[in-house]
Amino acid sequence: MGENMIFKQAVEDWPDEIVVHTDGASRGNPGPASTGVVGYNLDGEILFEYAEHLGEQTNNYAEYFAVLRSFQLSLDKGVKRVTLRSDSQLLVRQLLGEYKVKSETLRPLYLECSELMGRFEKANIEHVRREQNKKADQLANLALDRMG
Numbered sequence: 568m569g570e571n572m573i574f575k576q577a578v579e580d581w582p583d584e585i586v587v588h589t590d591g592a593s594r595g596n597p598g599p600a601s602t603g604v605v606g607y608n609l610d611g612e613i614l615f616e617y618a619e620h621l622g623e624q625t626n627n628y629a630e631y632f633a634v635l636r637s638f639q640l641s642l643d644k645g646v647k648r649v650t651l652r653s654d655s656q657l658l659v660r661q662l663l664g665e666y667k668v669k670s671e672t673l674r675p676l677y678l679e680c681s682e683l684m685g686r687f688e689k690a691n692i693e694h695v696r697r698e699q700n701k702k703a704d705q706l707a708n709l710a711l712d713r714m715g
Contacts, residue, residue, distance in 0.1 A: 571714055573619075582646075587604060588702060590603045590700055591626055592710075602710070603706030603707030627670065629707070642686055646687070649687050659694040662692045
């Protein structure tokens with residue numbers, strides 16, 4: 568893992584089922600961008616925190632990259648069932664197949680996220696209000712502040 572990211576793991580062994588909150592941020596659109604990801608067990612205890620600075624990107628790119636990282640980390644740790652929560656209604660609706668991904672820049676990320684999502688026994692995607700996604704937002708902004 569590179570110098571553009573922060574990773575804190577609270578436990579070594581992750582359970583089979585987790586809940587992940589993701590967020591992306593950019594200061595300007597495009598502008599300096601970052602991701603924030605927080606993984607929880609089903610009791611609401613934090614399993615891991617992840618943040619990464621992405622350089623110059625759009626907010627939507629950062630949102631997708633957060634999902635990509637959350638799926639990669641979860642699969643690497645043997646997670647079988649994941650519920651992903653994001654405050655980006657566009658991203659959630661695209662991942663659920665309700666909206667098309669028109670951006671040629673986002674399409675490869677979308678396809679990779681979809682492919683990874685299919686590797687889980689079960690993957691749920693849920694939209695949450697911004698207030699319910701504060702920790703992931705804080706991590707994304709921390710990455711911008713520290714590395715931006």
